[in-house]
Amino acid sequence: MTRYDTVTLLTDYGLHDEFVGVVKSVIRDLAPHVHTVDLTHMIPAYDVRAGSLALARSIQYVAGGVVMAVVDPGVGTERRAVAIEVAGGAGVLVGPDNGLLAPAVAMAGGPGRIVELANVGYQLPAPGATFAGRDIFAPAAAHLCNGVDLAELGPALDPNSLLPGMIPITRDEEGELVCEVLWVDHYGNCQLNVAPEEIEVLGDRIKIRFGDVTRTAQRATNFGSLGTGTIGLVTDSYGMVAVCVDRGSAAAELGLDVGTAVMLSLPTTGDNPGSVTQLAFPTRRDA
């Protein structure tokens, strides 16, 4: 009578405390047949957007079953705890209704049934109201795996009542494509909110501008083909354009961070090549 046997987890709990372990213990206790998979627990604390992006990137690879995602600054307040069916019931996303789940739900084809996790009969008694992962979300995930129907966990919700996710879109401005760094990964690669098709017209050498810096970047399919000191615009493993350097951190070397505005455009004569840092003030040659 079990319905799912995988619970995939994403949180901002970090790994220093026992939070993740307690969540898994609750699942293990209630549904011993379940195998858990950690996407990551190191979403920056309270950063709902970063969590929603990581979940959206991962969702197409996640095994069928329950996804429990918790980045939840409003825990214990009136924000709702929800469960959302996707893919005709092949998966259920469980978490707070704060925009965290929305982009992944969209990537998975949109919501099916949605309920608010209001039935306390499927929750743990809570000594305090601040650990919904342990007391509400993990039990919900475990009970769903045990075959409990979604409808038993609480009243149905209107999909239009859910908080949407926020993913910034690019815009054209005076001949430049205005982009934004969505994600800086462990290696310092800076994923932009740009698909390769959007910059095809700009060719293989593209003018890149951010802060006071203007450089020329090279389109590439891997890091190793970039020369030392060259800025690459690499199609990353999720099919998005990322600012990269070979065997180094583009974020650290170029001073990019999540949210940095990055402008892409056709190169103009006189632009510095990618391997030379553009000075932000006039040089002697300019005088």
Add this chain to the structure above:
Amino acid sequence: MTRYDTVTLLTDYGLHDEFVGVVKSVIRDLAPHVHTVDLTHMIPAYDVRAGSLALARSIQYVAGGVVMAVVDPGVGTERRAVAIEVAGGAGVLVGPDNGLLAPAVAMAGGPGRIVELANVGYQLPAPGATFAGRDIFAPAAAHLCNGVDLAELGPALDPNSLLPGMIPITRDEEGELVCEVLWVDHYGNCQLNVAPEEIEVLGDRIKIRFGDVTRTAQRATNFGSLGTGTIGLVTDSYGMVAVCVDRGSAAAELGLDVGTAVMLSLPTTGDNPGSVTQLAFPTRRDA
């Protein structure tokens, strides 16, 4: 003939090295039916008290089976390796006899049978004496899961011979409740060694004093209900009182750390409200 199928792990091994993975490999090799659950491996190095508190917080949620806990500055010396049955044999805690296990054993109802892990027939041959987790504790956990009886692992020990755990208690001093920060979690919430009942008489607005700072704190059940800049005294997810701020780190903003003394008392006229920092020296108005 298997007896347990879960081993729950807590160590100070960190995650940078392969220590945790080697421990799990040993368990996987000896008892392939076992599912492991990591509580945390990021207890500060050698910090037996921090490890014992994390284990005590978690133990009521841990699934039945073996708990292997290792924070072990005395590894390789004459300190004993032990296994302690709890809950009528529903669980066994395995680790060093240095106070690490004691609070969790007490939380689980006190010890049943106790043995010293002295039988080398259930240990791995060790190239060096510094990795008891791999060579002594993990094999003990695996063999227990395989149905080996506790008594086979070594001679019985007197419960009174075990090193006790050290958890500080509060005291009244000149009208103040003198508390201590037990734990600073990932979000910067500072758990005190105080149950909500102990401060009920102080009401909803409580004078809080630490270092040179005196403020008024607000009792609350969640973070979101705290105003910006307000210090909250929130009943945390373990039912203890924690010093918190909304969407920020109380530890960083207030300069609290594990072991900081915190004094709670009835507010007096003239105390600053929680949203204003109390100066530690006389102000002009005082002159």
Add this chain to the structure above:
Amino acid sequence: MTRYDTVTLLTDYGLHDEFVGVVKSVIRDLAPHVHTVDLTHMIPAYDVRAGSLALARSIQYVAGGVVMAVVDPGVGTERRAVAIEVAGGAGVLVGPDNGLLAPAVAMAGGPGRIVELANVGYQLPAPGATFAGRDIFAPAAAHLCNGVDLAELGPALDPNSLLPGMIPITRDEEGELVCEVLWVDHYGNCQLNVAPEEIEVLGDRIKIRFGDVTRTAQRATNFGSLGTGTIGLVTDSYGMVAVCVDRGSAAAELGLDVGTAVMLSLPTTGDNPGSVTQLAFPTRRDA
């Protein structure tokens, strides 16, 4: 028809992103019977040598099955992806052909069959070429676990065509044994490329020299037997000699790091004892 049920993982992916979780999701999806074990994912980014050493240390403890190791600065370039059988087929190592696997393969008795992972029928379609762990290595590991024969994954390779690993060896130089720090662990212990047998002739008190420092170190079998401030040369848990101090970080206190040259020799009269720091410039007594 399954052939293996364990995949052991070692990468430099870190834990901040969802990379490890996506790899496990791919394995879970393709081979749901598989249990994964993480050795570590915190090999320093691109540090093939550090990864190869961690894998070589662990391999004798790893459960039978597939090992997937990825530290892969050349991802997406012409470097080959390979799978190497060891121990008569009891294990298969999967990863890039860049020296990462070589020391572990040697520790496991040398290579059996080797193939290049060139059969795209056993790979995921890749939106970009930079995540071979997800698109090439994890599917290969999962298919091997499902019973797919190694030969189906791609053409056989000559063992002599594999890139060798690089492990530095000691040398004698003017009466000193010139060693190198191979690994600094979580506790700050500094493993040298020296077996205990190599320094047996030097006795229990050994002159140790690095940078501008000359001290006397004490041979020991555990940390606890070292006095405060004493430098120990402890036979570590892998049977190698490590520079250690009791309940402290030898790396931090002595300024040692991976790659630091350390010279060991017989103590000479007038050497400072281990508990006093040798000044690097002449003292008054020298004048």
